[in-house]
Amino acid sequence: MAAILVAALVLAVAQSDSRVVARVKTELCQITTLGEGDCGEVGTTAAAPVDEVPTYRDSRLTPLQRALAGQYDTLGDSFSSGEGGSEYLEGTDVNREAQEAYYWATHDENGNPKVHLPWWPHVDVDPFSNTCHRSTLAYAQRLNSTLDFAGGYTFAACSGAVTADFTRPNGQNPDNPVSGNDGEIPQLDNLDDKTSLVTFSISGNDAGFGMTLAGCLLAGLSPLDSCSDDPNEVAAVEANIDQAMKNLETLLPQVRERAPNARILVVGYPRFFPPERLTSWGDDTLIDSADLTFINDKVKEVDDRIAGLVEQQGGSGDGFEYVDAYDAFDGCEIGTDPPCMNNVEVRFSNGNIDVAGSYHPNDRGQERLAQLVEKQLTKGE
DSSP, rough: OOHHHHHHHHHHHHSHHHHHHHHHHHHHHHTTTTTSSOOTTTTTTTOOGGGSGGGGTTTTTTHHHHHHHSSSEESSSSHHHHHTTTOOOTTBBBBBBBHHHHHHHHOOOOBBBBOTTTTTTOSSSOOOOOOOOOOOTTTHHHHHSSSTTTEEEEEOOOTTGGGGTTTOOOOOOOTTTTOOOOOOOGGGGGTTTTTTEEEEOOOOOTHHHHHHHHHHHHTTSTTTTGGGGHHHHHHHHHHHHHHHHHHHHHHHHHHHOOOOEEHHHEEEOOOSSSSSOOTTTSOOOOOHHHHHHHHHHHHHHHHHHHHHHHHHTTGGGEEEEEOOOOTTTTOOOOTSSSOOOOOOOOOTTEEEEEEOTTTTOOOOHHHHHHHHHHHHHHOOO
8 A cells, every 4th residue: 555655646746856865766666665675766867957067058948948947048149139120119219429529528527528619519418328229120139029938028239339349338449538329238247047048249349340340341442452352351351350359258158157057149240231242332342242242241250250159168058059140131232232231321410410229130130130040949949
């Protein structure tokens, strides 16, 4: 009778803590052998309780359930913030460069007045500026609207972010107090042990993508010039990429330290232009055709090296996953119709010219990125 009761108990707790199951099995062995059988050390060699396993390794959950189990935090740069989208969240499109310039021209580094320039509007307080440009239709916004994250959602990606902004407030730039975005804490401060999913793109600004594109645009104004033929320009690009990868190599372990239970998805960058060489100036890019190929090749190089660093951190077995976005805009790159990325785009914010949305995914592009990331969340490999 005792054995039957214990057997029933085993069935009742079969889905419970492994230590409980092991202990019951030990007691059952002792009863059925009248205490004289070799019951081994079942009770003491049981596996560690599932609760001690990081969420990203919890075998009881599907890959998607592991991502949804806690809080979703999206970090990173403009490709994650949604720069170039049709609408930005309130408070992330406040550009008061002119007022800031006046304030720092008339105040010292501590904010004490130095001089008043009568021909400028008087500004007593350093104006709030934030151009993180968090799009209402960024891929993370779309994921949050379709998936149910048990711990909520934090949207901390910021246009212009570099890896250093993960560990310091974005608005605190000791070399240039006029630059930066106010109100932005270090991005890593958004993470904790309740975070179950982190997504981000980073390295593009560290690698100087913007400077490279600007150089190629300037070179494209002359049919006799090409940025990819300039050995100094090419050497500078390679040096920037090398530094960006060093920065990322340092950053990745810090993300894991701050989010010990999370699946960490590092999203790569999409190809900007169609793989076939486009005719110079005929595709509205104003970039030499050879330079279009050069830019695509550099994006691919950065993506491949990011993928290698993610794998170096242990890959999916250790909760690090690379989302390959290089071909995400296949058929809708810049110069196609309709495109997934903006060409040169000029807009105004608080009366100031803003071209930051140029060469960034538009709403259609962010939709494709959302589909790509959601697919990765489901398969988890």
